[in-house]
């Protein structure tokens with residue numbers, strides 16, 4: 627599943643291709659993905675000029691002239707490919723956009739949990755997918771004090787609190803496990819027991835883990851975006867995620883696997899307290 631670093635990577639690849647460009651043609655093969663697509667989507671996009679794409683949580687947002695914003699969510703299996711010329715379309719290429727440069731970007735999604743929406747600029751903050759989102763994990767406003775404040779009094783495990791998109795937006799299972807390992811915090815610890823100093827470590831760990839993944843994406847991107855190529859998702863070197871029973875990279879204690887709120891958690895019972 628595309629996580630925040632992958633979405634950031636896709637956004638970064640898309641940005642220079644679409645910025646300031648006009649949408650020439652839209653090939654739309656379905657009128658729904660996870661939810662119905664906006665009515666007359668292809669018509670409404672044609673002729674529009676794209677502004678500077680940005681990311682919010684796991685959403686790619688492309689401002690268009692006429693004060694509307696195109697929202698793209700990759701869902702579970704979505705991807706975006708960029709082409710220099712019209713490609714050979716494949717079965718799951720649901721929405722493809724041709725720009726005035728002749729370049730195309732193609733949204734593909736075999737499992738169709740993704741979503742595309744066209745939102746009035748003024749309604750962005752109250753949009754159902756965006757209004758409950760918490761702070762951006764890479765934002766400078768996220769500090770140890772801020773996080774400790776938000777966790778205070780919570781009896782849920784810290785793992786669940788970090789997965790709660792209303793507190794920090796866009797953190798997925800893999801990066802939460804990795805950040806907790808880096809910060810030396812057990813995923814089972816009560817969220818409310820984490821005070822400012824450890825919360826500060828945790829914030830730094832979250833930033834580091836995401837920044838490394840984004841940097842790795844940047845590297846694989848240069849290899850993958852070559853003619854007709856896919857913007858690749860990347861396999862990062864992971865310290866604990868998916869490593870049940872294997873030795874901890876710090877102390878060699880076998881990594882433990884538990885299920886929390888229906889999701890897998892991986893941690894080192896020695897290094898993480």
Ligand SMILES: [Zn+2]
Nearest residue numbers: 874877894897
């Ligand atoms: Zn360890």
